[in-house]
Amino acid sequence: MSVELMVEVIKHAPADLNPTERLTLVVIAESCRTETRMTYYRDGWDAEELARRVGVTPESLTKVFRSLAKKGLEVRVPHAVKDGKPVFAFKGKQTTFKLPRLTPQRVDESPGFTEVASHKAWTSVRQSLDEGPGNEAQSLDESPPLLLKVLPSKNTSSLSPREDDPPTAAIVPAPRTEREIEVASQKPEAQEHTPIHRLLLDAGCPSEDLTDVEAEMIVRHQPRSPAWWRTVTKAGDLPGLVAEVLEALHPEPIFSPEHLADAHAFESKNDGSPDCKHCTFPAANGRHKAVGYTARKGAVPNNNGRRSTSSQRAADILAIGRQLQQESEYGQYAPGQVRSPADQRLADAAPLYDHYRALEGK
Structure with a gap:
């Protein structure tokens, strides 16, 4: 068909x-x-x-x-x-x-569209020009007019002005309107977001994560048409779905005793001292103690694994320090008001935060 x-x-x-x-x-x-x-x-x-x-x-x-x-x-x-x-x-x-x-x-598909007209047609045109427009005895060819293909010529000597040519008026471009000037002065705007990306932006998705969030939501929910996005937006469910995907894309660090113990060792080596000022190392078992470890409620596991590098350990300590600082600002952990051993261990990690806060900008 x-x-x-x-x-x-x-x-x-x-x-x-x-x-x-x-x-x-x-x-x-x-x-x-x-x-x-x-x-x-x-x-x-x-x-x-x-x-x-x-x-x-x-x-x-x-x-x-x-x-x-x-x-x-x-x-x-x-x-x-x-x-x-x-x-x-x-x-x-x-x-x-x-x-x-x-x-x-089309003109370029018509048969006979070649190079010049026939001798008969050209003769009739010349005859009509010689007789003038006012002569009724014009004998033009009654056949359909042929199309001429005008080719550029390399010889342009005949186009140069001669002394007996009448003066011609200068070609002055028409003045542009204010609207044309405004449009011409505008810079090309950045590429507009797609309708789905605009919905994600309104739901709290950062612009740098739009593509990843959209792909992850397609894999999770498998929408059959763009109407699904409008449906969840109208129902008020899109912000929660976006938050779940962002949480999976950017998981919070796992605070484990091993990470904090490695952070102790990292600081000892940079300090040049064999002893750790945050615990009793070197001890009989030859390991740093996990001072400052606490299990945070609602921590998201990191399924991608972690490399045992100094930058990762510093990031973990910085995260704990930020939580300390935030909770202290809200008055939950004011100095002298430690309520439990877990809270005390968390407060003991505060000196590490001061040290690794300087490493954050490096």
Whole structure:
């Protein structure tokens, strides 16, 4: 089925066609290939089937073909010539159809669009120019005008001004309006966000995480259409879904005794002293003690694992220090108001925070 050819018939068929002729062209276009404009059925197409689809008898269909041919729309492909007449079908070979072109032909596709007009047409044009526009005895060629293809010439000497040429007025560009000047002075704006990204931004998603959050939500919820995003937004669920995805994309660090103990060792080595000022190392077991460790409620595990590097250990201590600072600002852990051993261990990690806060900017 060629929808393009069917649309071409509907839009560009000649106005003098009757309904049967127009329907015949539509049915033929439906069975043609777009590239060749010919029916793709092997060994032609059954005329009886075509007549059944059009709603006429085979004899009436033959009359429709002849009527189309008289109007310049021959749809039958001749297979042979007999007595100077085309043969469209014979025993063992049925009729093959080809849809004629109905769209207006472009200039570069028109036959005969070559280089120059014929000598006869050029002679008639010169004669009409010599006789002048006021002479009624003009003898112009009645044939359709031919198109000329103007090619650039390398010789431009004839274009240079001569002394006897009349003076020509200077070409002054029209003044631009204020709107045109304003538009021309504007800088190209940054690429606008997609509708889904705008919804995510309104739901609290950072602009740098838009692509990752959208991809993760597609994997999790598998929306079947863009309407899903509007539905969850209208229901007020999108901010919570975005928060869940952001929490998975940027998990909080795990505060473990091993991390804090390694942080003790890291500071001891940089300090140049074999002893750790935060615990009793070196001790009999040869390990730093996990001073300052506490299990934070609601901590999100990191499934990607952690490298045992100084930067990671520093980041863990900084996170604990920030929590200390925030909770102290709210008055929950004011100096001298430590309420439990866990809170005391958390307060003992405060000196590490002062040390690694300077490392955060490095």
